[in-house]
Amino acid sequence: MTGGLQEWPEPIVRVQSLSESGLHVIPDRYVKPPHQRPATTNHHHNVNNNNIPIIDLGGGRSSDEEIWAACRDWGFFQVVNHGVGPELMDRAREAWREFFHQPMEVKQRYANSPMTYEGYGSRLGVQKGAVLDWSDYYFLHYLPPALKDHDKWPSLPSDIREVIDEYGKQVVEFCGRLMRILSANLGLEEERLQDAFGGTNIGACLRVNFYPKCPQPDLTLGLSSHSDPGGLTILLPDHQVPGLQVRRGDDWITVKPAEHAFIVNIGDQIQVIN
Secondary structure (H helix, E strand, O other): OOOOOOOOOOOOOOHHHHHHOOOOOOOHHHOOOHHHOOOOOOOEOOOOOOOOOEEEHHHOHHHHHHHHHHHHHOOEEEEEOOOOOHHHHHHHHHHHHHHHOOOHHHHHOOEOOOOOOOEEEOOOOOOOOOOOOOOEEEEEEEEOHHHOOHHHOOOOOOOHHHHHHHHHHHHHHHHHHHHHHHHHHOOOOOOHHHHHOOHHHOOEEEEEEEOOOOOOOOOOOOOOOOOOOOOEEEEOOOOOOOOOEEEEOOEEEEOOOOOOOEEEEEOHHHHHOO
């Protein structure tokens, strides 16, 4: 919780600006404690070259069973033939890349605050002196409609708002399909999980992470280890920025994204819904 804070506790420094400044040593506030650093974390590798399951949603009933097994054994899986157009996925990724390479004065118009986090950001949490992640981001509310504020959406590149709208629509439809499959796998009515998250008033947010090059990648992380607090996270990976890892038991598995696949993470809220 932000406690209604209007401003961040310290001046915001854009990680992209640090990266592009040519520095060779990262500031102390991005240096993770030794036990959290990538080079020293135990079992930070692929076991027997494993990858999270890849499920073809065009596979009919068999794909439903594969999703059930992936949820039980992993909590993560990739999905292909999910109904979101591959050209739209590519354009969404590229539009956001173009935004993050706009001049800083353009991006700063959308600078966020701790009130809602909506907009262009470089930190989460308001603890003064916190160790930060090596990344910038953009956060938006997509649903419910009452929270959808187009003034918070970037206007450059010129088609980005149209792309966000259509991408969000298709991903939400995909999520609804997954919710129905998960409900059926649990022996519930198909709409049970969707209803638990608000039915037609369901919430959906978009977060875009930007990971600039780092001169000392062994000392920091683009995104600290965490579990996702929502119901479902649908991740569109960037093949130019590998490194996503998921934990299974005591091991960290580096995800190898399939072409035009989404990575699905079962969030905390679905895990606790009866």
